[in-house]
Amino acid sequence: MSQTDIEIVVDDPTAPEDDSPSVVSSGTIEIVVCLLLLALAVTLGYDNWRTGASWDSTGPEPGYFPFYLSVILGGGSLYGLIAALVAHRKAAETFVTHAQARRVLAVFVPTLLFCLVMQFLGLYVASFLLIAGFMRFVGKIALWKSLLTAFLFTAIMFVTFDVAFDVIMPKGPLEAAFGR
Amino acid sequence: MEAFGLLLHGFAVLLTWKTLVLMMVGLVLGIFVGVLPGLGGPNGVAILLPLTFTMDPTSAIVMLSCIYWGALFGGAITSILFNIPGEAWSVATTFDGYPMAQQGRAAEALTAAFTSSFIGSLVAVLLITFLAPMISSFALKFGPPEFFAVYLLTFCSFVGLGREAKHKTIISMSLGLLLAGIGMDTVSGNLRMTFGSPELLRGINFLVAVIGLFGISEILLTMEERLALRGHAASISLRVVLGVWKDLPKYWVTLLRSSFIGCWLGITPGGAIAASFMGYNLAKRFAKEPESFGKGRIEGVFAPETAAHASGTSALLPMLALGIPGSGTAAILLGGLMVWGLNPGPLLFVEHKDFVWGLIASMYLGNVVGLVLVLTTVPIFASILRVPFAAVAPMIVVSCAIGAYAIQNAMFDIWLMLGFGVVGYVFKKIGIPLAPFTLALVLGNRAEDAFRLSMIGSGGTLKVFWSNGLVGSITTLAIVLLFWPLIEGLLGRVGWKAAR
Numbered sequence: 048m049s050q051t052d053i054e055i056v057v058d059d060p061t062a063p064e065d066d067s068p069s070v071v072s073s074g075t076i077e078i079v080v081c082l083l084l085l086a087l088a089v090t091l092g093y094d095n096w097r098t099g100a101s102w103d104s105t106g107p108e109p110g111y112f113p114f115y116l117s118v119i120l121g122g123g124s125l126y127g128l129i130a131a132l133v134a135h136r137k138a139a140e141t142f143v144t145h146a147q148a149r150r151v152l153a154v155f156v157p158t159l160l161f162c163l164v165m166q167f168l169g170l171y172v173a174s175f176l177l178i179a180g181f182m183r184f185v186g187k188i189a190l191w192k193s194l195l196t197a198f199l200f201t202a203i204m205f206v207t208f209d210v211a212f213d214v215i216m217p218k219g220p221l222e223a224a225f226g227r
Numbered sequence: 228m229e230a231f232g233l234l235l236h237g238f239a240v241l242l243t244w245k246t247l248v249l250m251m252v253g254l255v256l257g258i259f260v261g262v263l264p265g266l267g268g269p270n271g272v273a274i275l276l277p278l279t280f281t282m283d284p285t286s287a288i289v290m291l292s293c294i295y296w297g298a299l300f301g302g303a304i305t306s307i308l309f310n311i312p313g314e315a316w317s318v319a320t321t322f323d324g325y326p327m328a329q330q331g332r333a334a335e336a337l338t339a340a341f342t343s344s345f346i347g348s349l350v351a352v353l354l355i356t357f358l359a360p361m362i363s364s365f366a367l368k369f370g371p372p373e374f375f376a377v378y379l380l381t382f383c384s385f386v387g388l389g390r391e392a393k394h395k396t397i398i399s400m401s402l403g404l405l406l407a408g409i410g411m412d413t414v415s416g417n418l419r420m421t422f423g424s425p426e427l428l429r430g431i432n433f434l435v436a437v438i439g440l441f442g443i444s445e446i447l448l449t450m451e452e453r454l455a456l457r458g459h460a461a462s463i464s465l466r467v468v469l470g471v472w473k474d475l476p477k478y479w480v481t482l483l484r485s486s487f488i489g490c491w492l493g494i495t496p497g498g499a500i501a502a503s504f505m506g507y508n509l510a511k512r513f514a515k516e517p518e519s520f521g522k523g524r525i526e527g528v529f530a531p532e533t534a535a536h537a538s539g540t541s542a543l544l545p546m547l548a549l550g551i552p553g554s555g556t557a558a559i560l561l562g563g564l565m566v567w568g569l570n571p572g573p574l575l576f577v578e579h580k581d582f583v584w585g586l587i588a589s590m591y592l593g594n595v596v597g598l599v600l601v602l603t604t605v606p607i608f609a610s611i612l613r614v615p616f617a618a619v620a621p622m623i624v625v626s627c628a629i630g631a632y633a634i635q636n637a638m639f640d641i642w643l644m645l646g647f648g649v650v651g652y653v654f655k656k657i658g659i660p661l662a663p664f665t666l667a668l669v670l671g672n673r674a675e676d677a678f679r680l681s682m683i684g685s686g687g688t689l690k691v692f693w694s695n696g697l698v699g700s701i702t703t704l705a706i707v708l709l710f711w712p713l714i715e716g717l718l719g720r721v722g723w724k725a726a727r
Contacts, residue, residue: 055308055458057613063451077657084398091405094420102687109417112675113408116401123398130394142656147451151652154450158443158624158648162641170628178621186617200622204629212281214633 063146081128092117169219237584257297277630284567303340309458323527333461347536350486362548366573371680376701378674387711407671443648489537506534
């Protein structure tokens with residue numbers, strides 16, 4: 048039977064504080080995104096125009112479809128840019144607070160490092176380092192638990208993909224030492 | 228009934244130990260990602276997709292669709308016990324579900340949610356069973372102009388009927404279509420938008436983009452929030468289940484109404500979110516005591532859950548029959564079909580009977596098995612939330628990376644995935660919808676091919692899109708839908724003047 052009292056409680060020791068100051072407003076990010084999209088639209092539009100964006104005897108040339116899509120994308124981002132500039136003066140909605148940015152970076156930077164390390168040490172070693180490191184330093188979980196979880200998860204992945212299903216992942220010196 | 232015979236054949240395909248085990252694994256994994264905060268239907272399917280790459284298509288789709296059903300079931304657990312909607316379409320479930328849990332009726336609310344999910348899906352699957360073969364055999368007569376018109380209709384209805392700011396939908400869709408065009412042009416063989424980079428020659432893989440957009444970005448978004456939880460624990464006894472089921476006939480109008488709304492909004496790209504709110508609001512409006520809603524009324528759980536699941540399931544109808552996904556998750560499943568070497572579209576029903584009917588049969592079986600599974604294992608799954616997110620997050624990142632790399636064995640795709648993760652995070656935060664992007668990326672090349680083949684066939688005149696009644700009405704409808712907000716405004720103004 049169900050019970051009325053709260054039974055499951057999970058704490059979040061590194062949670063972002065609610066009153067953390069804003070780093071950047073949504074309006075500013077919208078302007079930046081629209082500018083980037085506009086630049087992308089111009090680059091792709093130019094490339095497609097070069098490829099050929101008109102009609103020949105058999106219908107549209109290869110660049111025709113994407114060229115007009117670049118025009119639409121450019122138009123949409125231009126509209127978004129103007130809308131964001133107009134709205135920017137009154138509202139300043141927070142895009143991300145300091146505390147939130149810290150937490151997001153706490154995932155993003157390790158993920159970036161993981162992708163980098165993978166190039167040299169292979170996916171499995173990088174996975175082990177990512178999971179163990181993240182649990183220990185971001186999650187403040189006991190070292191032995193972190194190492195054990197990371198080892199088990201990586202081992203399960205290795206057995207599933209490399210041994211059982213023959214899905215080949217990037218490998219590094221450690222796997223080579225074991226002859227795999 | 229031909230459909231019935233084929234369906235029985237589908238069950239025969241399914242009833243092997245291997246498939247049944249995969250089904251259970253899929254459901255358990257699905258409930259797992261459904262319960263985890265911030266992850267749900269499309270994210271779960273995107274993250275777990277790589278597991279299916281080496282399977283045969285039937286096993287793969289069975290497992291993937293079970294992951295999806297599981298995620299839908301799992302979403303209800305967190306909504307009711309923790310007042311945390313795992314997905315936007317579970318928001319309406321919290322209105323009455325959480326109050327019920329507070330009153331000590333959590334088991335009842337959960338049973339109601341799971342049962343109505345099951346009923347909603349069942350109605351939608353019945354619809355798919357009988358309607359999909361008919362639509363697809365009708366669509367076999369389609370030529371390139373008809374297909375282009377249908378694609379146009381899909382794109383236009385997203386812009387016209389979506390609730391996001393129109394320019395943001397247009398940005399998202401045109402960006403998706405553009406990225407889909409990168410690489411070798413399929414009609415002429417020319418290279419487009421590759422800027423001399425050998426990596427871009429292959430084009431941007433849809434699934435790599437999806438894994439970044441839905442997997443990596445979701446981790447970033449989830450980390451922003453406070454991940455502390457307080458909730459009720461519940462286990463469901465047989466007595467409660469039977470009690471709720473005994474009362475079901477009393478609510479048949481609500482269940483039927485919500486199923487209908489869900490199916491309708493699932494096939495058109497209205498989606499499960501709109502369906503769940505509409506189901507809830509209509510149940511409230513037609514109730515004898517509407518003020519008792521929001522205080523723990525069981526109908527308030529039945530109505531949105533039935534509608535959301537009917538919608539989520541019926542979104543697969545246009546995907547199977549026409550090769551056009553009705554939702555983000557359906558788009559990801561469609562991407563899966565391509566990886567397994569199947570060509571989505573009406574020919575699927577002719578060329579891959581085993582696959583299609585196996586999938587439809589798995590929808591029936593998956594829902595029954597799923598219902599039993601969630602009813603018996605709720606306490607275990609609720610305690611998944613005790614697993615710290617700091618352990619789950621890096622594991623999800625690793626799964627995403629494995630998936631992104633496995634698709635084409637390319638290191639470049641790992642970086643693409645990371646890039647799309649950042650794009651997804653920023654887009655979600657500034658309200659650029661991801662569903663049109665996903666849809667455009669997966670359909671872009673097919674839409675363009677259909678357009679250019681129509682042009683080659685017609686000698687380059689746009690009149691081909693009005694050359695017969697069928698293609699003409701679809702094209703016209705598409706254009707009407709594109710400008711629907713304007714038309715609605717005009718009609719409203721005329722009506723207002725007439726009323727004066």
